[in-house]
Amino acid sequence: MSQAVVDRLNTQFGERVLETSDAFGDHEVVVALKDWAEVAQFMKDDADIRMDHFIDLTAVDYPERETARFDLVLMTRSSVTCARIRLRTYVKDGEEPGTLSSIWSGANWAEREVWDMFGIKFAGHPDMRRILLYEEFVGHPLRKDYPIDKAQPLVPYREVDDIDKLPPFGIEEGQPFARIDWESRLAGGDDQVSPAIGVQQGQRRTLSDSEAARHIQARIDARMAKEAEAAQATEETTGEGSGE
Amino acid sequence: MGQLKVIEGGGEVAVTTRLSDLLQWARKWSLFQYPFVTACCGMEFMATAAPRYDIARFGAEAPRFSPRQSDVLWVVGTISQRQGPAVRRIWEQMADPKWVIAFGTCASCGGFYDNYTTIPGVDKVIPVDVYIPGCPPRPEAVLDALMLLQDKIQANDRKPIVVPPRLVPERAPGRTGEGNS
Numbered sequence: 001m002s003q004a005v006v007d008r009l010n011t012q013f014g015e016r017v018l019e020t021s022d023a024f025g026d027h028e029v030v031v032a033l034k035d036w037a038e039v040a041q042f043m044k045d046d047a048d049i050r051m052d053h054f055i056d057l058t059a060v061d062y063p064e065r066e067t068a069r070f071d072l073v074l075m076t077r078s079s080v081t082c083a084r085i086r087l088r089t090y091v092k093d094g095e096e097p098g099t100l101s102s103i104w105s106g107a108n109w110a111e112r113e114v115w116d117m118f119g120i121k122f123a124g125h126p127d128m129r130r131i132l133l134y135e136e137f138v139g140h141p142l143r144k145d146y147p148i149d150k151a152q153p154l155v156p157y158r159e160v161d162d163i164d165k166l167p168p169f170g171i172e173e174g175q176p177f178a179r180i181d182w183e184s185r186l187a188g189g190d191d192q193v194s195p196a197i198g199v200q201q202g203q204r205r206t207l208s209d210s211e212a213a214r215h216i217q218a219r220i221d222a223r224m225a226k227e228a229e230a231a232q233a234t235e236e237t238t239g240e241g242s243g244e
Numbered sequence: 245m246g247q248l249k250v251i252e253g254g255g256e257v258a259v260t261t262r263l264s265d266l267l268q269w270a271r272k273w274s275l276f277q278y279p280f281v282t283a284c285c286g287m288e289f290m291a292t293a294a295p296r297y298d299i300a301r302f303g304a305e306a307p308r309f310s311p312r313q314s315d316v317l318w319v320v321g322t323i324s325q326r327q328g329p330a331v332r333r334i335w336e337q338m339a340d341p342k343w344v345i346a347f348g349t350c351a352s353c354g355g356f357y358d359n360y361t362t363i364p365g366v367d368k369v370i371p372v373d374v375y376i377p378g379c380p381p382r383p384e385a386v387l388d389a390l391m392l393l394q395d396k397i398q399a400n401d402r403k404p405i406v407v408p409p410r411l412v413p414e415r416a417p418g419r420t421g422e423g424n425s
């Protein structure tokens with residue numbers, strides 16, 4: 001069924017179909033950017049193939065590719081023939097593919113998401129705003145050159161130095177997949193080491209369960225000792241107070 | 245309650261204490277909660293509130309969906325950067341005395357979300373009194389947190405505290421077994 005769609009597109013558009021493939025039974029058709037909306041419209045309208053179900057529209061970033069930075073990928077399905085097809089095109093940074101939102105209304109939000117995440121604008125889109133992130137956000141986070149640890153808080157973080165978290169949270173919040181150099185922290189005997197799996201970029205180290213348990217226990221012990229000390233101190237002062 | 249003095253005589257009994265103790269005692273047994281439930285931890289929050297675990301035993305069952313009427317802000321689940329202003333505003337609208345419980349690893353530290361969308365712990369935005377680790381935490385841990393908070397209220401202690409892991413339950417900080425009424 002899906003092959004029939006590919007054949008139909010081949011006969012209709014001939015040379016303008018740049019590539020086709022059917023890896024693992026997923027049929028794909030690649031077209032040039034200028035034919036993008038036209039091919040999509042044809043797939044929707046043609047009486048033989050009737051791709052009336054818009055599944056998804058997304059993009060892939062290849063920053064090192066010189067010809068065109070992005071792949072724009074459209075998944076569609078036909079509710080009549082149950083054929084599935086993937087339509088793909090190449091988009092250079094700054095190029096504006098025509099919107100598909102007039103063909104499938106479901107494309108409206110998907111295109112906004114592509115704009116939000118990849119910074120690809122769609123010509124003729126009725127409402128080209130960010131959809132998931134906030135207007136204040138700078139950049140497009142699914143571009144591979146967006147810094148992996150860059151957050152853009154809307155509320156400035158509180159500046160408190162005695163957030164003094166207890167186990168199992170350290171100052172880096174004990175995020176098991178956080179980008180933290182655990183090797184050096186563990187070696188340096190840093191008080192804020194939290195028992196977790198640390199990943200520094202390109203380097204992984206896993207704490208065993210017993211190691212993690214030991215760290216938790218050590219921090220609890222330290223905390224308890226501190227508390228016992230404090231309790232004793234208050235006891236002494238109150239003891240003196242009532243004695244007078 | 246703190247220091248109680250029982251005076252008996254003539255067939256009558258009087259109990260005296262300090263006014264502040266009485267006040268804290270009243271506060272800790274009538275915690276109106278504001279549930280700010282954003283993610284999967286909400287399921288455990290519901291379990292805690294339901295009859296089997298019965299948070300009503302602690303006087304904390306009444307949810308108030310106006311921050312102005314609530315005492316405890318339960319931050320249950322992942323807080324995204326986009327939600328930051330909302331949670332901050334809700335906290336600002338609550339009347340003193342107010343407390344905040346970070347429910348689950350996400351609310352406590354961002355959990356496994358280490359990216360551009362998630363606030364790495366709601367304490368980056370508002371001060372938190374009790375952290376509950378767990379993804380999600382079991383209702384027992386949640387009740388532990390509530391009891392820790394009650395102890396802290398009675399002791400007038402605003403130091404943040406984490407519900408300890410169940411390695412050595414009897415050594416949980418703050419749970420000395422004394423002074424709990």
Ligand code: SF4
Nearest residue numbers: 284285348349350379
């Ligand atoms: S801590 Fe786990 S269960 Fe709770 S909100 Fe985060 S991901 Fe969901």
